[in-house]
Amino acid sequence: MIRGLHIGLLLLLLVGCRKDPGLDTPEQDRPFALELPPGFSMPPIPADNPLTEASVQLGKALFFDTRLSRDNSISCASCHLPDRAFSDITAVSVGVDGRTGFRNSPTLANVGYHTRFFRDGGVPTLEQQVIAPIHDPVEMDHNIQVAAANLRDVEPYRRLSLLAYGKPLDAWVLSRAVANYQRTLISGWSRWDRWMQGQASALNPSEVRGWQLFSSEALNCLACHGGNDLSDHDFHNVGQYLDYADPGRERITLQSGDLGKFKTPTLRNIALTAPYMHDGTMATLGEVLDHFASGGLSHPARSPEMRTFVLSPQDKADLIAFLNALTDERPLDQVR
Amino acid sequence: MKKFALLLPIVLVLVACTKPEKPTPPTPVPPAPNTGTLRITLVPEWEGQPLQFFTEYRNFMDYRATVELVKMYFGNISMVEGTDTLLVKDVALFDLANAATVDIPVPEGAWSTMHAMLAVPAELNYADPALYGSGHPLSVSNGTYWTWATGYRYVMFEGRYDADPQSTATLTSAYALHPGMEPSLVEFGLSPSSGITIVKGQTTELQVRVAVDRFFHSDEFQIDLATEHTAHGNNIPLQWKLVNNVVKSMSLE
Numbered sequence: 001m002i003r004g005l006h007i008g009l010l011l012l013l014l015v016g017c018r019k020d021p022g023l024d025t026p027e028q029d030r031p032f033a034l035e036l037p038p039g040f041s042m043p044p045i046p047a048d049n050p051l052t053e054a055s056v057q058l059g060k061a062l063f064f065d066t067r068l069s070r071d072n073s074i075s076c077a078s079c080h081l082p083d084r085a086f087s088d089i090t091a092v093s094v095g096v097d098g099r100t101g102f103r104n105s106p107t108l109a110n111v112g113y114h115t116r117f118f119r120d121g122g123v124p125t126l127e128q129q130v131i132a133p134i135h136d137p138v139e140m141d142h143n144i145q146v147a148a149a150n151l152r153d154v155e156p157y158r159r160l161s162l163l164a165y166g167k168p169l170d171a172w173v174l175s176r177a178v179a180n181y182q183r184t185l186i187s188g189w190s191r192w193d194r195w196m197q198g199q200a201s202a203l204n205p206s207e208v209r210g211w212q213l214f215s216s217e218a219l220n221c222l223a224c225h226g227g228n229d230l231s232d233h234d235f236h237n238v239g240q241y242l243d244y245a246d247p248g249r250e251r252i253t254l255q256s257g258d259l260g261k262f263k264t265p266t267l268r269n270i271a272l273t274a275p276y277m278h279d280g281t282m283a284t285l286g287e288v289l290d291h292f293a294s295g296g297l298s299h300p301a302r303s304p305e306m307r308t309f310v311l312s313p314q315d316k317a318d319l320i321a322f323l324n325a326l327t328d329e330r331p332l333d334q335v336r
Numbered sequence: 337m338k339k340f341a342l343l344l345p346i347v348l349v350l351v352a353c354t355k356p357e358k359p360t361p362p363t364p365v366p367p368a369p370n371t372g373t374l375r376i377t378l379v380p381e382w383e384g385q386p387l388q389f390f391t392e393y394r395n396f397m398d399y400r401a402t403v404e405l406v407k408m409y410f411g412n413i414s415m416v417e418g419t420d421t422l423l424v425k426d427v428a429l430f431d432l433a434n435a436a437t438v439d440i441p442v443p444e445g446a447w448s449t450m451h452a453m454l455a456v457p458a459e460l461n462y463a464d465p466a467l468y469g470s471g472h473p474l475s476v477s478n479g480t481y482w483t484w485a486t487g488y489r490y491v492m493f494e495g496r497y498d499a500d501p502q503s504t505a506t507l508t509s510a511y512a513l514h515p516g517m518e519p520s521l522v523e524f525g526l527s528p529s530s531g532i533t534i535v536k537g538q539t540t541e542l543q544v545r546v547a548v549d550r551f552f553h554s555d556e557f558q559i560d561l562a563t564e565h566t567a568h569g570n571n572i573p574l575q576w577k578l579v580n581n582v583v584k585s586m587s588l589e
Binding site: 118120122123124125127128131132133135136143144145146170171172174175176247251252254 | 462464465466467469470475476477481483484485486517519569570572
């Protein structure tokens with residue numbers, strides 16, 4: 001009798017102490033399988049923000065959510081249009097209440113490889129970058145803490161935030177998730193990439209001539225537009241103005257030698273990212289080529305890499321053909 | 337023996353099946369022994385009278401001017417006595433329009449000076465602001481964070497002005513002086529004649545009068561709003577004038 005009671009109690013002990021199934025986490029987060037083009041390394045990932053499925057899903061949902069703006073009118077995607085390689089079609093983007101900024105919205109392609117953010121490089125991490133447009137009065141004019149609190153109990157944010165970061169949505173989670181989504185926007189699948197990998201038919205003769213011109217010493221484009229991202233991610237004054245209304249990098253470093261310097265933009269998907277230059281004042285690639293052929297204006301801080309060169313109409317057409325071949329053949333967005 | 341054998345499994349069941357204890361909310365850390373409180377209060381004034389925000393005044397150049405916002409950081413707040421210096425608070429934010437008071441635990445004793453920088457210490461200035469929740473001096477909700485430069489405005493001084501003393505028009509021109517970044521970092525000390533005595537378990541008041549009218553002028557620096565109305569990290573000479581004037585505007589009761 002007592003032995004039976006013991007067995008019964010032991011069974012109770014074993015069965016009764018199981019965790020409540022309702023308290024179990026039904027899902028587990030896992031690393032996001034980021035696809036990289038041939039020759040690309042993994043972008044740097046901060047130790048406190050691993051690239052996971054849930055984090056990028058959360059980031060993508062937030063990126064497209066207008067509730068990050070004060071009046072629910074503007075999302076990140078409003079100024080970083082997916083079908084424009086996550087750039088904007090206007091010279092300067094329009095924020096809440098029709099307010100306009102003073103710089104052109106750059107593409108977000110390969111932004112995970114950058115080490116300084118914004119055109120003047122004032123922000124050192126992608127996570128901190130996320131805060132800026134939310135607070136900027138001419139962009140979203142909101143408060144990241146308020147925005148996160150408003151969405152904390154809203155799905156899918158509640159579930160994904162717990163899954164990815166083990167806590168409810170807050171400013172820390174929001175900034176990390178959006179940063180991670182941006183890290184997945186990889187560009188490196190253009191026809192030019194295929195040609196560089198040995199597929200001779202990937203470019204036509206005009207595009208090949210354009211690449212040869214682009215990479216020639218005479219034009220010196222590779223001095224700043226080299227590497228996988230066709231950008232050195234450094235800051236240069238290209239003699240666009242003699243008197244810069246926007247101080248550029250000088251605003252951050254307070255060094256006069258940095259006046260009018262802006263981060264070299266990637267040339268990937270450049271056919272999609274017009275208008276051009278830091279202020280979006282050049283509408284076409286032809287205008288941009290004319291500017292660089294002129295060597296730029298003689299600003300004291302102008303880059304010594306700027307050269308003057310002469311382009312025949314055919315040269316110009318070939319260069320533009322090459323630049324047009326830098327468009328990815330697949331969507332940048334890998335998060336499904 | 338049999339009874340014991342019967343009871344043991346029951347006790348096991350009862351003990352083993354209790355739910356894990358919920359984490360208890362953090363209890364306030366008891367003050368360290370021999371600690372009192374230093375209460376720093378910044379009292380804004382205009383020519384010796386309590387400052388009324390959004391009220392029209394005349395500044396030293398007879399310009400019509402209002403003051404609409406004054407915020408400032410004290411960083412690395414330390415107590416000094418002789419050659420001894422004790423760091424008591426990393427950073428505090430004072431919003432002079434809203435009860436600019438900060439309480440700081442300080443070991444009991446007699447101190448001659450409270451020393452601080454009119455700034456956010458560099459190691460905090462460039463940290464990720466998303467780490468700080470609402471209520472923290474470095475929270476982005478305070479409106480002091482420069483998102484484009486990942487740093488804080490050490491001082492925010494804003495209002496409206498009219499450089500024409502004869503005008504009666506509504507003040508529409510805004511001034512916004514926002515010193516930040518290392519070149520505009522100044523340090524200062526406040527030394528009451530009677531010293532700062534901290535008594536265990538008690539609060540010692542340090543009331544600092546801030547003559548906001550003197551932000552525009554001191555024996556060394558004058559700010560002409562007609563031409564010097566904007567500084568957002570970019571106008572170092574103007575920032576330097578302001579932070580030095582702010583330090584000189586502070587006095588003790």
